[in-house]
Amino acid sequence: MKAVVARDYGSPEVLAVAEVPVPLPGPGQIQVRTAAAALNPADLRSLSGVLAGLAPLRFPHIPGSDFAGRVTAIGAGVDRFAVGDEVFGTALPRETVQMASMFAAPPSLTTGTVAEYAVLEADTPALALRPAALAADRAAALPIAGLTALAVLRAGRFQPGESVLVVGATGGVGSAVVPLLAAAKVHVVATAGAADEAYVRGLGSAEVIDRHAADLVAEAVRRRPDGFDALVNTALPGSRLVDAGRLLRPGGRLLNVAFPSPDPGDFDGCDFTFETVYGGARLGDLDELAARAADGTLPVSIGRRYRLEEAPRAYRDLVREHTRGKLVVVMGA
Template sequence: MRAVTFSTYGPPEVLKVVELAEPTAGAGQVRVRVKAAGVMPFDVRAREGGFPTALTGDFPIVPGNEFAGVVDQVGEGVDTVAVGDAVLGFATLRSYAEFVVVSADQVVAKPSGMPWEVAGAFSGAAQGAHMALEQMKVAPGETVLVNGAAGGLGTMTVQLAARRGAALVIGTAHPDNHEYLRALGAVPVAYGDGLVDRVREVAPDGVDGSLGAAVDGLKAAVAVTKDIARVVTMVHTEEIAALGVHNWTGVRSAARLTEMVDLYRRGLLHVHLRAVYPVDSAVEAHRDAGSGHGRGKVVLTLG
């Protein structure tokens, strides 16, 4: 099968499309012929060497934590999924490939009206946003700060925070994305110097929960959030740990993903695709995803 791999850490150019042996579904597993795979900040960080080998495995490493495609093999004991089913799902790496093998409880049915590109880029941000809001313990009437609100995770978090009843959602973003955030129901503020003051202009009494990734945004979040235990990040570094921000918690699951897919099916969750790249343009896709100023999701198509 064709797959995107890297055999050394570094810039996007370390990514190569190569031929690998096809995996086979074992007991309790399914094999999916991948149609599309989302390009996540996690993938960029993995390529840069930001995770231990215990998580990524040895070289060559195939990035990708979310995918969509058609089941073409079903392992022994699987009765929830059948060959030919259209699904979307999640993995820890391995998704930038023509085939991915995962446990049967890591895929759910793809709605017929959901485009493959959307399905491939759905699982990571949708589940991540859901887990973040759970960890923040957002309740109706509260105020939420979302750093990087125009990105894939931020877009989902803004929408789900409103659905949880947040009275005010503040989103940091480049000014080019402010109208987009207003359309999602957030109050946009520009990131950069003076962020704390700009947030306090919108929320003089502070905010109840915050999501962030970049250190500067998290410093601002710590300054304006009433309880630091409700500041959440998916990125763990020594510098971030020094701020006192709690480590990320939460577990991806088919039940969580099914709940998010149902919201999409009912027209209650919007997915914006920033760009769709063919698999042979994985370098350009990673360059785009790592730019830090984009709107929505970046996707690779594989078939």
């Protein structure tokens, strides 16, 4: 089969399309013919070697976690899925099992989804049947971004009428958080470039602050001098979050999903609460996301589609270019 392969740690330049053996399912596993796979910054974070001490990769390594596809074989003991089922979800490369404790429920493990076939652990809420109303490329773009957005909503306990500033509204997570907040009747103020204002308003943002403003914090203070009820950060580095915290009213909430996460001790003495939110699948979460995507409550934003042969370039674009929503590799396109 064809797959995107890295033979050592490095930047996206180490990725290439190569022929590798088709993986076969063992007990408790399913084999999937991949229809589409969405790219995530975490794929490149692992490849860079920054997590090698926690979860060293084994080479050759196939990246990818978010996917949609059709079950083509099942291992012994699998009764949740059958051959021919259309499925979608997210998974971790097998060697990163040590990182599973970061998730709300055990994730599936995979041979890597940016490939024509992948093998995944079947018994996890991070996999689900794909409804016919949801196209494969849209389903592949949902899992990590959507599950993280759901975790943000749960952690934030948002109430109708609250004001929430979303920093970094055009990325994968931001593009999922904004419409879910809007559906909860929250007044969303989002940061985005001027060229993306119409896009972010289309997601449900009531106001947009130009992220290129000379002083983003000052402009946000001008908009809400009494402070926001909450701030959702998907873009600012940890070193800037303490300063951004002054945008919050006393007792406000700062929810961070950006990597690396700052030390919670940096916020000692602040008059707001701070929490880093990790995505994770609970039973039924993917079904909820699929239903919201199908009925239009959660627009699935795909910034660009690539063929498998173009996937190494897609990873380079993920790093080098401004993107809206998710970049998706479509197999056989």
